Amino acid sequence: MKIFKFLVTGLLIILFACAFNSQTTAGDAAKAWQDVRNAAVLPSQPVEWNTRQPTRAEEQQFYKQVADAATAAAKKAETFYAQFPDSTNVIAARKLECQMLRMAFFEGGDSTDAYESWFKAQNSLLAAPGLTEDERFDVRVGIARGKRADPAEKDWQARDSEYENAIRQLIKDYPQKDKPYEMLLVLGAESSDDKARAIATEVLADTVSDSIKERAKAILNRLNAVGKPLKIKFTALDGRDVDLSQMKGKVVLIDFWATWCGPCVGEIPHVKEAYEKFHSKGFEVVGISFDGDKHALQNFIGKHDMSWPQYFDGKTWQNSFGVQYAIESIPTMWLVDKKGNLRDSNARNDLQGKVEKLLAE
Secondary structure: OHHHHHHHHHHHHHHHHHHHHHHHHHHHHHHHHHHHHHHOOOOOHHHHOOOOOOOOHHHHHHHHHHHHHHHHHHHHHHHHHOOOOOOOHHHHHHHHHHHHHHHHHOOOOOOOHHHHHHHHHHHHHHHOOOOOOOHHHHHHHHHHHHHHHOOOOHHHHHHHHHHHHHHHHHHHOOOOOHHHHHHHHHHHHOOOOHHHHHHHHHHOOOOOOOHHHHHHHHHHHHHHOOOOOOEEEEEEEOOOEEEEHOOOOOEEEEEEEEEHHHHHHHHHHHHHHHHHHHHHEEEEEEEEEEOOOOHHHHHHHHHOOOOEEEEEOOHHHHHHHHHOOOOOOEEEEEEEEOOOOEEEOOOOOOHHHHHHHHHHH
């Protein structure tokens, strides 16, 4: 009997210890997960930037702070799922790690090391057990998009080729999903007119949803507008009246852009150079801004001395002219000839050469 009591008492002690350890582990995991989530709250832009334009040095310092904080948060997430592999938050931690590494890459200057860390984390997440099929699809979309950002590949055409291959594999594996078709149409919109037409026609011939068909048709309608009069009329941000029908005899660049779009900002020096070189010869620029913050846009225009008129309605991607002309991505640049006809819907490539040629007509 004494032996039996001893065994029962020992068993109770073991069960109590196991329960205590389990509760302690669960408590530790909950605290650690909260620490990860807190770390993922990245620095906000200084309040004073709402009333003044920051200097380039201030911007660089802030973006470095964001990148460093994102990297630290990603590390905490990695430590969490390694330390608590049985936690219900493991997949969430892996997703957060990818989000933070993506932020660190884009805000930290697009370094190769940051990109490789991000890409490795995405592939690790894809291989993780417990992902739903929809989650797996989302991860693959992220991996596909990441191929276009690889800083080690200096040839942007090679990047786009890799990206297109990844999109087409997604279409093959997920034929009922709209997202890969959307990605393909956007890629087409950023390519030459011939490729845009080929992709839109291809998508229309496939079994796709009505919304995808409408987007493909809109691209074809836009491409078919080349060689025809372009109707754009509005009151600019600075109060000027803009009407393309009244600008015949001039060559006009229509620049669909936004201050929050890195590639758009990167094109500004090229646009300014062309404007300064050819404005006296009859070259004009009309900006169609996809911004949502009027004050920020005005500050940006003043800082960068962009003297041409800007359309602004605050609707971002629902920008009235953007919707009307099926603008799938920005920057998008169009050239209108002296007769008021749209002549080129992909004017970024060799802008000065194209402007000079149209002015000579």
